[in-house]
Amino acid sequence: MTTPQPAPASPLAPAWLPAPGDADALVPGLWAAGVDRDDAGRLTVQGLGAPDLAAEFGTPLLVLDEDDFRARARAFRSGFDAAFADLCGGADVYYAGKSLLTLSTARWAAEEGLRVDTASGGELAVALRAGVDPAHIGLHGNNKSDAELTAALEAGVGRIIVDSIDELEHLAALAAEQGRRAPVMLRLTPGVHAHTHDFIATAHEDQKFGLSLAPATTDRDGNVAGRSPASVAVAAALAAESVDLLGVHCHIGSQIFEADGFGLAAERVLEFLAQVKAEHGVELAELDLGGGHGIAYTAVDAPRPPAEIAAALADDVQKALERLQLACPRISIEPGRAISGPAGLTLYTVGVTKTVDADTPDGGTAARRYVAVDGGMSDNPRPVLYDADYTAVSAARTSDAQAVLTRVVGKHCESGDVLVRDVYLPEDLGRGDLLAVPATGAYTHVMASNYNALTRPAVVAVAGGRARVIIRRETQEDLFAREADPRLGR
Numbered sequence: 001m002t003t004p005q006p007a008p009a010s011p012l013a014p015a016w017l018p019a020p021g022d023a024d025a026l027v028p029g030l031w032a033a034g035v036d037r038d039d040a041g042r043l044t045v046q047g048l049g050a051p052d053l054a055a056e057f058g059t060p061l062l063v064l065d066e067d068d069f070r071a072r073a074r075a076f077r078s079g080f081d082a083a084f085a086d087l088c089g090g091a092d093v094y095y096a097g098k099s100l101l102t103l104s105t106a107r108w109a110a111e112e113g114l115r116v117d118t119a120s121g122g123e124l125a126v127a128l129r130a131g132v133d134p135a136h137i138g139l140h141g142n143n144k145s146d147a148e149l150t151a152a153l154e155a156g157v158g159r160i161i162v163d164s165i166d167e168l169e170h171l172a173a174l175a176a177e178q179g180r181r182a183p184v185m186l187r188l189t190p191g192v193h194a195h196t197h198d199f200i201a202t203a204h205e206d207q208k209f210g211l212s213l214a215p216a217t218t219d220r221d222g223n224v225a226g227r228s229p230a231s232v233a234v235a236a237a238l239a240a241e242s243v244d245l246l247g248v249h250c251h252i253g254s255q256i257f258e259a260d261g262f263g264l265a266a267e268r269v270l271e272f273l274a275q276v277k278a279e280h281g282v283e284l285a286e287l288d289l290g291g292g293h294g295i296a297y298t299a300v301d302a303p304r305p306p307a308e309i310a311a312a313l314a315d316d317v318q319k320a321l322e323r324l325q326l327a328c329p330r331i332s333i334e335p336g337r338a339i340s341g342p343a344g345l346t347l348y349t350v351g352v353t354k355t356v357d358a359d360t361p362d363g364g365t366a367a368r369r370y371v372a373v374d375g376g377m378s379d380n381p382r383p384v385l386y387d388a389d390y391t392a393v394s395a396a397r398t399s400d401a402q403a404v405l406t407r408v409v410g411k412h413c414e415s416g417d418v419l420v421r422d423v424y425l426p427e428d429l430g431r432g433d434l435l436a437v438p439a440t441g442a443y444t445h446v447m448a449s450n451y452n453a454l455t456r457p458a459v460v461a462v463a464g465g466r467a468r469v470i471i472r473r474e475t476q477e478d479l480f481a482r483e484a485d486p487r488l489g490r
Ligand SMILES: Cc1ncc(COP(=O)(O)O)c(C=O)c1O
Pocket: 096, 098, 099, 117, 140, 202, 251, 253, 254, 255, 290, 291, 292, 293, 334, 335, 336, 337, 338, 442
C-alpha cells in the first residue's frame, strides 16, 4: 500500500466536499458490503479484483454485489415486519423494479420475500418472466395503455395502482368488458413537498401523478366541484362493480433522508381513510406508503437504516390511528434505490486527462483536472438530469501522489457529460487506470441510452465470490439489428 501526500483544498471545491484526505480510502457507507481493497491496493468485490473484472468483462461495467442486494432487501423486509408486527400484523415490501429490474434482480427480491412494484407493461413482463407470483406484483403508471391494463388483469396481478379519475373509469369499463374485477389501489398526492430535486418529488399538487387530497375548485369540465379528486375517485371505485377497491397509495418522491415528510404523508392519507370511513362506512384494507428512501452517493449523505425508517414510520402511523380511531390497514412500502443502489458500482477505464485554469468564486483562477472515461451520460444520466453528485476512487491501484480536485467526464459529444463533478483523486491517475464509482446500482442501467451510438455496458453479479454476467454488453450489431436498410437486406 502507498501513503498519499497531504494536499491543499482547491478554491474550486464546493462547500460540501470534504477536505482532501486519503483519496484512495473507501468511505464507509458508500460501498456494497463486499467491496474492499487488497494488499496490492486493488479494489475488490467479494475478493475479485477490479482489474480482473475489467479484463474479463470489459468497461464500463456495472458490478452488483448480489449478497449486498439481498441483505438490503431482507433488512427492509424484517425491519418493516418487526416495526409493524404489533400494530398491523406486519407489513409488505414491494421492491421498486424501476430502480433496476432484470430477471435476476426480480428473482432475488422474490426469493428474499419481497413483492415487486412494476411501472409499465415491460416491467410487468420481466417480473412475470422471472417467476414472481402475479398476486405479489403491483402495476403503476400515470398513463397505462389498454394493452398494459389487460396484461395486468390477465396475469392476475395483486394490485393496479390507479393514478387518475380518467384511468379509474377506463379501467372499470375495460375490466367489465372482460368480465373481470380489477384490484385497485388509488394513488393519492398528499401535498407534501419532499426535500429533493424537483424532478423526483412526486406528492405536491401541481404535477402529473396521483389524485389530490385537496378539494378541487373545478372539475374536468370546468364546473365548480368542491370535492377532492381523491374522494371523487373513492366514491366511483366503490360504486363500480368491476372494481375491487383495496386501498390507497402515496409516494412523496425519491432520495429523501428526513423522516418528517414520510410521517406527514402517512398522517394525511390516514386522515383521508378516516374520512372515507365516515362518508361510506368502509374501512379500506390496504395502505401503501411508497418508496423514496435516500442512499449515500457521497460522504455527506447519511441514510437511515431500514429498521430506523420503519420504527419512525410505525410510530407516526400508530399516533394517527389512535387519534382517528381507525384499525390499521395492511401496510406496504416500495423501496427501490435503497436496495439496488448501494449494491452496485461502475468500473470505468481512464483515457484522456487534462488540466485547465478555471475561474474561482473570488475572481482568481485555479487548476481543475479533467479525467475522461470510456462511458458517460449514456450509462449514468443522473448527474446531467438531477445534478446528482457521485464520487470515485482509483480501482486498479493506490497512489502516493497528491490528491487534486478532479472532474470525471464521459466521452459523449456534450460538454455537460459529467459523471463526477468534484472529487479529489491522485494526481498521477492516467490512461489505462481504472475508476470505480459507488452507489450506481439504481437508475443507471435502467435509464441508460445509446446516445452517440455507444453500446450499453454489461451488468455482472458477484455472489459467493464468483462473478456472472446477468445482462450482456450490447454490441454494435445490436444497434444495427433494429435498423431497416437495403444494404442490410431488410
Ligand atoms: C410510485 C413509486 N414507488 C416507488 C418508487 C421507488 O423510489 P425509490 O427508488 O426512491 O425508493 C418510485 C420512484 O420514485 C415511485 O414513483
